[in-house]
Structures are given as structure tokens and as C-alpha cells.
Amino acid sequence: MAGKMNSSTTIDRLDAPQVISPNVLTHLKWAMQDTVTITWRDMVRTVRQPEMLMFAVIMGVVFLLLFNYVFGGVIGAGAGVNYIQYVVPGVLVITALNGAQQTGTGLASDLSEGVTNRFMSLPMSQVAVIAGRTIADSIRNILGLLLVVLIGVLMGFRFESFSSAVLTVLLPVGIGYAFSWLGAALAARLRNPETLGMLSMFWLFPLMLASSAFAPTESMPRWLQGFAEYQPISTATNAARAWSDGSPARTDSLLTLAWVAGILAVCVPLSMHLYRKST
Amino acid sequence: MSIKAQTLIEVSEISKSYGDREAVKNLSFSVAEGTVLGLLGANGAGKTTIVNMLTTLTSIDTGHASICGYDVSSQPYEIRQLIGLAGQFAAIDEKLTARENLKLFGRLNKISGRNLNARIDDLLQRFRMADFADQIAGTCSGGQRRRLDVVSALIAKPATLFLDEPTTGLDPRSRADIWEVIEDLADEGTSVLLTTQYLHEADRLADEIVLIDHGMIVASGTPDELKRELNRDVLEIHLDSDVAFRSAVRLVNDQPDIGTDENAMTIRIPLSNGAVGSLALLRRLDDAGVTIRDFQVRRPTLDDVFLAFTDA
Known part of the structure; x- marks a missing residue:
């Protein structure tokens, strides 16, 4: 194919068939460019499947109605608070x-199809495949949260x-973003969307209920309180x-940011490692 | 077509094991610029492993491979700028349209803007995809999806195209369609490495064939060379009942390398002494009272080559 050039003035790979050896800067540039491209791809997919957004919102709204009108009276009176004000956050x-669960299921279904092989055969940043998806999922999460608000x-x-x-x-979106990477790591390991969905039930529900999301932790037994008070959902x-x-929100905000940073520090390299091994 | 045929892919003694299983053993071959190489073998012969190694998806255990002079193991990012890959399973995004898929893979190949749009329009038109260009890929027919898959691999004008069983699972019409696409590409001078388990596909498309069995090369050459190498004719006998078929098989079972097809009630017998040997066998069947519907003595096809060289 060498020598088959056309005479356009823009230089890119079509005009200039010579091969470049990427250095650190090229890799960085590719990572950003490709993350934008993959984000675009996943956003288009989200728009094509509005039910993905709607499911997350509907679940949020159901929780809101359920907890406010079914348990709100008891819990609110017990804790001496206005329950709707308490439960929305x-x-x-x-x-x-x-919503962050969908990063894992999406990546797992990519991995179970052929498209991942193509990504790996392209001169692109492989981190972008996951990074783009986590960003697209966070954008969808922001929309969903606004509807719940x-x-x-x-x-x-x-x-x-x-x-x-x-x-x-933004704080819930931030912790969701961190859990997106956790989901990505699990997806790269398990590769099967169904298994992943089952697995998330095991940790998400206990984590959700043993937290301050719906009820004050003070009423829990002592052995549970320490965990319930400092786990990321709480x-x-x-x-x-x-x-x-x-x-005053400073301490809890910093704790949350520490959770986000900690989860990312473990899960970003871990998911990349598992993803690369997945062919 | 270039004047001097340069070697584009050079594979030298590569091996790959998965645990105890040796998927590819000491394989060497090369692909010249502008030619189509057919890797022919049954399921599990190691074809996909070879493609995965050459396209940087899987590491090479031992041996060396290079494409356009770049080393596959140590220069993966350079290699990825030189290759296009269409795998066994359509590697496209089912939720995007055909045009959006091409845009996605074009951008990831670092082609952008007006250049990319022109390239996409050119490809859509050249490969007769205009009528489903803006349809969601998941709703296209199997043949259309596979065509999109192959064309997606072409977006950056790769020097070498890897096609891993590009027509597996397609209906005959779509298969003929993909063949046309590959022939067009070969005519334009793209080098193609194609894996297939269909002999007539390799016969029709490949300039050179490498026959793989259990991860090793058992024969190689042009389709004609391979057929000549057998240097024997084939007697094909068609029976018209199950009973006749079974007794005929029993009667000729002493012949080496016979092939039987129960559904078509056909027996294939390679013979080194063509006409004379055929007469003797036909007489044997006739004497035993087996009714033959039809028979022919013909030059060997790739099917016969395949049966002779592999223990399939």
C-alpha cells in the first residue's frame, strides 16, 4: 500500500501511510482522544437505549416513595427528623x-462479543475503552440523579x-464513578454480564441496607455501627x-473523596491488568 | 499491484501453548505483498491462534513474526497501524449504525474530520453498503453485518488484512458477497491472510494455501500445486440406496484414504492408477450386485488434498 497517497493537505493516517512509533506523549494524546471517542460511542448507545436511564431513575423513585411513605413515619419519628429531607441524599x-453497575455489565457484554478483539488490534489506548465507558455512565448518572432530585x-x-x-x-456521582471502575475490574475478570448482575446483588444490597442511606446508624448494634458509619455509601x-x-460537611466529604481515591487507586490498574489478559 | 513482490508477513518458527496443549508448533510461512494466503484447517487446528498472535492479541511463546519489517512481539503499536482484523464473530457495535461503526473505528485509527467522512462514503459506495448505511447494525442481516465487519477492518487502508473465517455461518448468497469483497481487495493489491475451513473458499480466493493440522503445517503451495502433489485421480461413486451405499463401502474398504458421505450416498476413492483401478473396483461392485447410480473419474480437488494430509 505504500506509495498510495492522495493529495489532501490534512495529514493523518490515510494520507501518510508511514508507521509512527508512539512515545509517552503520543500515548497520552491517544488516551485522551480515544476516551472522547469511546465516550461518544457509549453516549450514542445510551440514547438508543433510554430504558437503561429509565430503569435507574425508576428504581430511585420507587425507593423514594417506598421509604418516604412506608417507613418514613416510623424512622423519621424515631430519629426526630423530616424524613424526606433525610432520605433524598x-x-x-x-x-x-x-447506575454504576451498568459499566460492568456493558463492558462484560463487550468482552463476550468480538468488538473487544477489534479494539485490541487498533493503534489506540486500551485504558480508553474503560475510561470512556465510566465517563459516559457518569454523565447518564447525573441525568438520572437530577430526575430523582x-x-x-x-x-x-x-x-x-x-x-x-x-x-x-456530585458527591453521589463521584462515589458512583469509583464503583464503575470496581464493576469494570469484576467484568474483566468474569466476562459474563449475567454472572456479574448476580454477584452485585450479593454486595450491593447488604452494603445499601447497612448504611445511613435510609436510617440512622445509631439504632444498629455496636458491632455493625463502626462499619455502617464509615463505609462509602454512608x-x-x-x-x-x-x-x-x-x-458541616467537611469530614464526610473528605472521607468520601478518600474512598473514591482509594477505590480508583486499586481498581484502575487492576481492571486494566485483567482487561489486557482477557483475550 | 507492485512490480517487485515484497514479503509483507514473515513468520518464523512460532509456537504457542495453552497449559499442556500445544496450539501452534514451530510454524513458518510468509506472505508476499498483494497476495492472498489461505490458512486452511479444521476446527481447532490452530488457525485462530495464529491470527491472534500475528494481530498482537495473544503473545507468541517462541519464534519470531514480523509485518512490513516490524516485530510483532516488541512493536505492537506499530503493527496495529499496519493491520486490519475481522474475526470470526462480527466485531462491530450492534447499537450503532453502519456509518457510525465506520466512524468509531476510523477515529480510533486516528483518522478524522473530512478525511474520515470521505473515506467512509467511499467505502460505503464501493462495497455496496449505501442502502443500509444508516440502519442500526443489530437490525441488519447476517450477511450485511459481516460485510460491515470486513469493511470496518479496511478503514485505515491497512497493508495487511486478517480475516478469520470471514464466511463461517453465512448463507451461500452472503458468502458469495464476501468473496467478491475479498477478490476486489486482492485486485487492489491488499495482502490478505485468510483462515477458512472451506476448501472451495481457499481454492477460489487464495494464491497460496497453508494446510494446518494440530497446529502444524502439513502441506503448502498454490491450490494447483497441492492438487498436483497428490498425483492421483479420484473415483467418485454415487449410490441410490442406503443398503447399496453400505455394501459398497464394505466392498471397497481395503482402499487407502477413502472418503464417504452418507447423506449424499457418495464414496470417494483416490487412485494412483486412475482408469484401470477404477474399472477393477467398479467390476467388484457390479459382481456383488450393488447398483451404481453414477460414477466419475476426476482430477483431485482440495477436499481430497485435505483428506489425504490430515487425519480428519
């Missing part, structure tokens, strides 16, 4: 975590200020809750 975190507001939930509203949504919920009603 928790539902936001749960909805974000639930809207329902919450209709039910009487109020923010202290606009900036507190932004942080109330710190994110506590932080979002504090931001939403204007109480």
Missing part, C-alpha cells in the same frame, strides 16, 4: 451506585442553596445530606 447515592423536590425536599445542590448531586450519604441542609 441516601436515595441519590443508591441510584448512583445502581426533581421528584424529591416535588415531595417536599429542599436544598440550602444552589451550590449545596450541586455538591449534593460517608457519601452523610456528606450529601450535610451539603443539602447546610450543616
Whole structure:
């Protein structure tokens, strides 16, 4: 094919068939470029499958209605709080975590089809395949959370200020982003969307219920309290809750950021390692 | 077509094991610029492993392979700029349209903007994909999806195209369609490494054939050379009942390398002494009272080569 050049003025691989040996900078440039491309791809897929967004939102709304109207009276009275104000931040975190599950299932179905082989045969950044997906899933999560917030507001939930509203949504999205990478690591290991879905039931539900998302941890037995108070769902919920009603949010926000950083520090390299081994 | 035939792919004594199983053993071959090489073998012969190694998807245990002078093991990113891969399973995004798929793989190949759009339009038109260009890939027919898959591998004008069983599972019409695409590419001078378990496919498309069995090369050459190498004719006998078929098989079972097809009630017997040997065998069947519907003595096909060289 060498010598088959056309006379366009833009230089890219079609005009210039010579092979480049990528250095660190090229790899970095590719990583960013390819992440944008993969994000675009996954966004198009999201638009084509609006049910993926709707399921996450509907689940959030069902939790909101269920907890507010079924358990709200008991828990709210027991804790001496306005329950809708209490529960919305928790539902936001749960909805974000639930939405983050789709990173794993999406990647697993990619891996069980042939498209991953093609990605690996292209001169592209392989991190981008996962990174792009986590970003697309976070964008979808933001949309979903805004819809849940809207329902919450209709039910009487109020923010202290606009900036507190932004942080109330972003902290759950942040912890969701970290869990997206955890899902990616599991997906790269298991490769099967069904197995992955089953597995997430095992950890997501206990983690969700043994947290401060729906009820104060003070009523739990002592042995559970320590875990329930400092696990990521609780710190994110506590932080979002504090931001939403204007109480001091610093410690819980920092704890949440520490969780995000810790999970990413383990799961980004781990998922890349497992993904590369997956052919 | 280039004037001097340069070697594009050079494979020298590569091996690959998975645990105890040796998938590929000490394999060497080369592909010249502008030619189609057919890797022919049954399921599990090691064809996909070879393709995966050459396209950097799987590491090579021992031995060396190079494409356009770049080393496959140590220069994967250079290699990936030189190859296009279409695998056994359509490697396309089913939720995107055909055009969006080409855009996705084009961008990941670092082609962009107007250049990419022009390239996509050219490919869509050249490979007669215009009528389903904006249809979601998942709703296209199997043949259309496979065509999109092969064309996706062409987006960056690769020097070498790897096609791993490109027509497996396709209906005859779509298969003929993909053949046309491959023939067009070969005419344009793209080198193609094609794996197949269909002998007539290799016969029709490949300039050179490498016959693989249990991860080893058992024969290689042009389709004609391989057929000549057998240097014997084939007697093909067609029976018209199950009973006749079974007694006929029993009567000629002493012949080496016979092939039987129960559904077609056909027996194939390679013979080194063509006409004379045929007469003797036919007389034997006739004497035993077996009714022969039809018979022919013909030059060997690749099928016969395959049966002779592998223990399939």
C-alpha cells in the first residue's frame, strides 16, 4: 500500500501511510482522544437505549416513595427528623451506585462479543475503552440523579442553596464513578454480564441496607455501627445530606473523596491488568 | 499491484501453548505483498491462534513474526497501524449504525474530520453498503453485518488484512458477497491472510494455501500445486440406496484414504492408477450386485488434498 497517497493537505493516517512509533506523549494524546471517542460511542448507545436511564431513575423513585411513605413515619419519628429531607441524599447515592453497575455489565457484554478483539488490534489506548465507558455512565448518572432530585423536590425536599445542590448531586456521582471502575475490574475478570448482575446483588444490597442511606446508624448494634458509619455509601450519604441542609460537611466529604481515591487507586490498574489478559 | 513482490508477513518458527496443549508448533510461512494466503484447517487446528498472535492479541511463546519489517512481539503499536482484523464473530457495535461503526473505528485509527467522512462514503459506495448505511447494525442481516465487519477492518487502508473465517455461518448468497469483497481487495493489491475451513473458499480466493493440522503445517503451495502433489485421480461413486451405499463401502474398504458421505450416498476413492483401478473396483461392485447410480473419474480437488494430509 505504500506509495498510495492522495493529495489532501490534512495529514493523518490515510494520507501518510508511514508507521509512527508512539512515545509517552503520543500515548497520552491517544488516551485522551480515544476516551472522547469511546465516550461518544457509549453516549450514542445510551440514547438508543433510554430504558437503561429509565430503569435507574425508576428504581430511585420507587425507593423514594417506598421509604418516604412506608417507613418514613416510623424512622423519621424515631430519629426526630423530616424524613424526606433525610432520605433524598441516601436515595441519590443508591441510584448512583445502581447506575454504576451498568459499566460492568456493558463492558462484560463487550468482552463476550468480538468488538473487544477489534479494539485490541487498533493503534489506540486500551485504558480508553474503560475510561470512556465510566465517563459516559457518569454523565447518564447525573441525568438520572437530577430526575430523582426533581421528584424529591416535588415531595417536599429542599436544598440550602444552589451550590449545596450541586455538591449534593456530585458527591453521589463521584462515589458512583469509583464503583464503575470496581464493576469494570469484576467484568474483566468474569466476562459474563449475567454472572456479574448476580454477584452485585450479593454486595450491593447488604452494603445499601447497612448504611445511613435510609436510617440512622445509631439504632444498629455496636458491632455493625463502626462499619455502617464509615463505609462509602454512608460517608457519601452523610456528606450529601450535610451539603443539602447546610450543616458541616467537611469530614464526610473528605472521607468520601478518600474512598473514591482509594477505590480508583486499586481498581484502575487492576481492571486494566485483567482487561489486557482477557483475550 | 507492485512490480517487485515484497514479503509483507514473515513468520518464523512460532509456537504457542495453552497449559499442556500445544496450539501452534514451530510454524513458518510468509506472505508476499498483494497476495492472498489461505490458512486452511479444521476446527481447532490452530488457525485462530495464529491470527491472534500475528494481530498482537495473544503473545507468541517462541519464534519470531514480523509485518512490513516490524516485530510483532516488541512493536505492537506499530503493527496495529499496519493491520486490519475481522474475526470470526462480527466485531462491530450492534447499537450503532453502519456509518457510525465506520466512524468509531476510523477515529480510533486516528483518522478524522473530512478525511474520515470521505473515506467512509467511499467505502460505503464501493462495497455496496449505501442502502443500509444508516440502519442500526443489530437490525441488519447476517450477511450485511459481516460485510460491515470486513469493511470496518479496511478503514485505515491497512497493508495487511486478517480475516478469520470471514464466511463461517453465512448463507451461500452472503458468502458469495464476501468473496467478491475479498477478490476486489486482492485486485487492489491488499495482502490478505485468510483462515477458512472451506476448501472451495481457499481454492477460489487464495494464491497460496497453508494446510494446518494440530497446529502444524502439513502441506503448502498454490491450490494447483497441492492438487498436483497428490498425483492421483479420484473415483467418485454415487449410490441410490442406503443398503447399496453400505455394501459398497464394505466392498471397497481395503482402499487407502477413502472418503464417504452418507447423506449424499457418495464414496470417494483416490487412485494412483486412475482408469484401470477404477474399472477393477467398479467390476467388484457390479459382481456383488450393488447398483451404481453414477460414477466419475476426476482430477483431485482440495477436499481430497485435505483428506489425504490430515487425519480428519
